[in-house]
Amino acid sequence: MNAGSKNLDCVVVGGGLLGLLTARTLALEGLAVSVLERGSLCSESSWAGGGILSPLVPWDYPGPVSALVRWSQRAYPRMTAELYDTTGIDAEWTRCGLLMEGVALDQRIADWAARNACVVEELDAQSAARLEPALAGLAGMAIHLPEVAQVRNPLLCKALARALRMQQVEVREQSPVRRLLVHNRKVTGVETDAGKLTCDRVVIACGAWSPQLLPETGKVLPVCPVRGQMILFQARPGLLHHIVLRDGYYLIPRRDGLILAGSTLEHAGFCKDVTEQARQELRMAAFRILPALAEYPLVKHWAGLRPGSPQGIPYICEYSEISGLYLNTGHFRNGVVMGPASAQLVTDCLLERESFTDRAPYRL
Ligand SMILES: Cc1cc2nc3c(=O)[nH]c(=O)nc-3n(C[C@H](O)[C@H](O)[C@H](O)COP(=O)(O)OP(=O)(O)OC[C@H]3O[C@@H](n4cnc5c(N)ncnc54)[C@H](O)[C@@H]3O)c2cc1C
Known part of the structure; x- marks a missing residue:
C-alpha cells in the first residue's frame, strides 16, 4: 500500500466501539475517514463488555460521565434502528430495566434522578419478586430503573462495521499503527507495516493501548x-x-x-x-x-x-503538544454507553465547533 496516494481527512486508530463510532460520526459529517485496526474489529474490550447502557450505580459517577451517558442513552434507539435499516443487523437494543437489590432510595439518589431526569422506583421485597419471580428471596428494599436498556455489543460492532463499509469508509484489519508521523509538532500521518498513510488528523481510539502511541517525552495519558x-x-x-x-x-x-x-x-x-x-x-x-x-x-x-482512567472520565480532546492529534479513550467501565456521545464530542472538537456539553472536563 502506498497509502499516501489517498488524501484522507482523518485516520482513526483502533477498531473497537469507540473507533467505529468515531469513524461513523466523522463520515456522516462528510470527512474521508480510514479506520486502522491492528487485529480484528471489536475483538478486545468492546467485544468482552456486557452492553449495559448505564453505569451500574449511576449516582456514584461524576457529572462529566453522566452528561455523556444521558446523551448516548437518548441517541441509542435511533442509532440502532438506523443501523438495522441500513445493514439488516439488529444490535438488540432492549429497554429491559435495571433492578438493584439491597439498595434503598435516599436523598442522594433522588437528587441524581431529578438532575438527570431519570425514573427511579423503590420496591419492597414483594414488588421486586413480582417483577422477577425467579430471583432468590430478597431481604430489604430494591431500586428499579425502568428506563435502562442494553445492546448486544458484538452485534452492534458488526452493524457498525458493515455500515461503515457501506458508507465507503475504509476499514482495515490486521493493520497495526507502529507510530505517528509528526513534523513541526503537527501530525502528518501514521506508519503501518504496509507503508505510510498521509493525513493531517488522527484520532487515537486504542482503548487500554492508547498511551503506547504517544511520544514518550510528551504529556502522560493515564489510561x-x-x-x-x-x-x-x-x-x-x-x-x-x-x-x-x-x-x-x-x-x-x-x-x-x-x-x-x-x-x-x-x-x-x-x-x-x-x-x-x-x-x-x-x-x-x-x-x-x-x-x-x-x-x-x-x-x-x-x-x-x-x-x-481516573474516575472513569474519558479523554476526548486534542493532544495539546501535537496539533491534529486527538484522543477518544479511557472509557473504563462505560465505553458502550458513553460511546455515541464521545464520538460526537471528538467530532465537534475536530471540526472546532460547540458541543452539547462543556468539553473542558475531558481534556488531558
Ligand atoms: C467484562 C467487561 C464488561 C463491560 N461491560 C460494559 C457495559 O455493560 N457497558 C458499558 O458501557 N461498557 C462496558 N465495558 C467497558 C467497555 O467495553 C469499554 O469501555 C469499551 O469497549 C472501550 O472501547 P474502546 O474502543 O476504547 O477499546 P477496545 O474495544 O479495547 O478497542 C481498542 C482497539 O484498538 C486496537 N489497537 C490498539 N493498539 C493499536 C494500534 N497500534 N494500531 C491499530 N489498532 C490498535 C485494539 O486491537 C482494539 O481493537 C465492559 C468491559 C469489560 C471488559
Whole structure:
C-alpha cells in the first residue's frame, strides 16, 4: 500500500466501539475517514463488555460521565434502528430495566434522578419478586430503573462495521499503527507495516493501548488496562427479564435466553487470561442472585481489558503538544454507553465547533 496516494481527512486508530463510532460520526459529517485496526474489529474490550447502557450505580459517577451517558442513552434507539435499516443487523437494543437489590432510595439518589431526569422506583421485597419471580428471596428494599436498556455489543460492532463499509469508509484489519508521523509538532500521518498513510488528523481510539502511541517525552495519558472476566449461561428466554445487580455482581439476560454474569475488576497488566478463581466467584454470585441458573450449562468464560482512567472520565480532546492529534479513550467501565456521545464530542472538537456539553472536563 502506498497509502499516501489517498488524501484522507482523518485516520482513526483502533477498531473497537469507540473507533467505529468515531469513524461513523466523522463520515456522516462528510470527512474521508480510514479506520486502522491492528487485529480484528471489536475483538478486545468492546467485544468482552456486557452492553449495559448505564453505569451500574449511576449516582456514584461524576457529572462529566453522566452528561455523556444521558446523551448516548437518548441517541441509542435511533442509532440502532438506523443501523438495522441500513445493514439488516439488529444490535438488540432492549429497554429491559435495571433492578438493584439491597439498595434503598435516599436523598442522594433522588437528587441524581431529578438532575438527570431519570425514573427511579423503590420496591419492597414483594414488588421486586413480582417483577422477577425467579430471583432468590430478597431481604430489604430494591431500586428499579425502568428506563435502562442494553445492546448486544458484538452485534452492534458488526452493524457498525458493515455500515461503515457501506458508507465507503475504509476499514482495515490486521493493520497495526507502529507510530505517528509528526513534523513541526503537527501530525502528518501514521506508519503501518504496509507503508505510510498521509493525513493531517488522527484520532487515537486504542482503548487500554492508547498511551503506547504517544511520544514518550510528551504529556502522560493515564489510561491503563483493568481486566474484567465474565461467564455466560445458556438459560431459557423469559427466565430473567431485567439486568439485576446485587453486591457488585450483575446478570444480563439476552433475548435468546443467554445470561451473562459479571464481572471482576483486576489490575493484571495486559494479561487477558481467565482464572478458575474468577469463574467460581462469578458462578457463586450468579447462583446467589438467580438459583435456577444452577440448572443451566455454563457455556463460556472470557476476559477483556477495560481502558481504565481516573474516575472513569474519558479523554476526548486534542493532544495539546501535537496539533491534529486527538484522543477518544479511557472509557473504563462505560465505553458502550458513553460511546455515541464521545464520538460526537471528538467530532465537534475536530471540526472546532460547540458541543452539547462543556468539553473542558475531558481534556488531558
Ligand atoms: C467484562 C467487561 C464488561 C463491560 N461491560 C460494559 C457495559 O455493560 N457497558 C458499558 O458501557 N461498557 C462496558 N465495558 C467497558 C467497555 O467495553 C469499554 O469501555 C469499551 O469497549 C472501550 O472501547 P474502546 O474502543 O476504547 O477499546 P477496545 O474495544 O479495547 O478497542 C481498542 C482497539 O484498538 C486496537 N489497537 C490498539 N493498539 C493499536 C494500534 N497500534 N494500531 C491499530 N489498532 C490498535 C485494539 O486491537 C482494539 O481493537 C465492559 C468491559 C469489560 C471488559
